[in-house]
Amino acid sequence: MELPVGTRALxxxxxxxxxxxKSLEDLDIERYFSILYFLNENNGCNQQCICxxxxxxxxxxxxxxxxLINAGYVMRSTNxxxxxxxxxILTKKGQKCTEEVVRSFRAIDEQIFSxxxxxxxxxxxxxxxxxxxNLKDLPANTLFFNYKKTVLKPTSILTKKKDNRLRKLKSAI
Numbered sequence: 001m002e003l004p005v006g007t008r009a010l011x012x013x014x015x016x017x018x019x020x021x022k023s024l025e026d027l028d029i030e031r032y033f034s035i036l037y038f039l040n041e042n043n044g045c046n047q048q049c050i051c052x053x054x055x056x057x058x059x060x061x062x063x064x065x066x067x068l069i070n071a072g073y074v075m076r077s078t079n080x081x082x083x084x085x086x087x088x089i090l091t092k093k094g095q096k097c098t099e100e101v102v103r104s105f106r107a108i109d110e111q112i113f114s115x116x117x118x119x120x121x122x123x124x125x126x127x128x129x130x131x132x133x134n135l136k137d138l139p140a141n142t143l144f145f146n147y148k149k150t151v152l153k154p155t156s157i158l159t160k161k162k163d164n165r166l167r168k169l170k171s172a173i
Contacts (some may be wrong), residue, residue: 012017016108016112017033018127024100024101027097032064033105035064035068036101037105039074039172040090043088043089043095044087044088044089045088046085046088047062047065047085047088050088068094072093072094073091073097074090079087
């Protein structure tokens with residue numbers, strides 16, 4: 001049966017973030033890895049920039065940033081040139097954690113694309129961008145995702161096999 005693209009993307013995302021969460025379980029943070037990854041290259045950007053680039057609602061972003069502030073990963077300050085903007089800066093703790101987050105994202109990407117030819121990988125990325133752009137042109141409702149604590153559950157009998165692959169992934173980091 002051929003599944004719709006959105007369903008396939010959701011399944012891929014759940015699997016990917018399950019692996020990522022497992023690989024970063026030693027950190028004292030259990031979510032918001034994409035925001036830390038984004039801040040790695042965009043440290044000191046404003047909150048709206050994060051919202052726009054990661055498709056996160058402004059209201060939800062306030063809660064996310066509050067969480068990251070309370071965990072000691074980021075600081076929020078008012079932009080002196082435009083007091084309506086909030087600048088988000090990684091703390092030393094956040095920078096250290098973000099280095100590990102970036103390594104994990106890159107290692108997982110390397111693993112999942114290990115048997116995919118480079119041309120196919122580039123085509124896949126290009127097509128994802130095109131699909132996103134095409135969807136942005138269509139009428140849509142605004143969806144809000146619940147950013148409450150992630151509940152980790154054993155996934156299946158394959159857990160031992162996945163744990164072995166995770167050990168292999170961690171050794172590559």
